[in-house]
Amino acid sequence: MFKPANNQNGFTLVELLVSMALGLLVLSGLAQTFVVQNRTYEIQSQVSSALQIARAAMDMISRDLKMAGFDPKETGLTGISNNTTDLVILADLNGDGDTLDTNEYVKYAFDSTNHRILRTEGAAGSAVTFADDIQNFSFQYLALGGGAAASSADIRMVSFTIQARTEKVDPRYAENGGYRTVTLMGLVTPYNLEF
Helix, strand or coil, X not given: CCXXXXXXXXXXXXXXXXXXXXXXXXXXXXXXXXHHHHHHHHHHHHHHHHHHHHHHHHHHHHHHHHCCCCCCCCCCCCCEECCCCEEEEECCCCCCCCCCCCCCEEEEEEECCCCEEEEEECCCCCCEEEEECEEEEEEEEECCCCCECCCHHHCCEEEEEEEEXXXXXXXXXXXXXXXXXXEEEEEECCCCCCC
């Protein structure tokens, strides 16, 4: 027959409270780690997205710049207009002697109010958003020796910088109004400009 022992093994109230307190400490540490990792992932995702936007814009602008001055009919096309506010690229891609067709006149302009780069195809075309979340877009026209080009005819290279920013503000980031930025720089020598 079964007889209960007088000294039953178990937890006292103090032991139970101590173990619950330790469990809560472990859980709060895990929760804090999760929150920090989640915040880090969000920041990295935002920066990665900004970098992709900047890269895509840089690739497209570089492609257009490389074709600047393509002039199979030798009409005297300069290729790049020495314009300080807009990047204007000219090329006679279909060889008809003008730059009136699609992608033969391309203008890139920075809209600092809305933080975007606008792209216009054709002299009479309308500007469309090319890249959003752009903090800065600047360019410089260089002559053969690397100095600043004095005129459109002197342009042999184009140096440009695209600074993209994250879509959302990071409240823990004090600089730049809370937007994290990535900056890409490029130097393009158009194939068709005479050396």
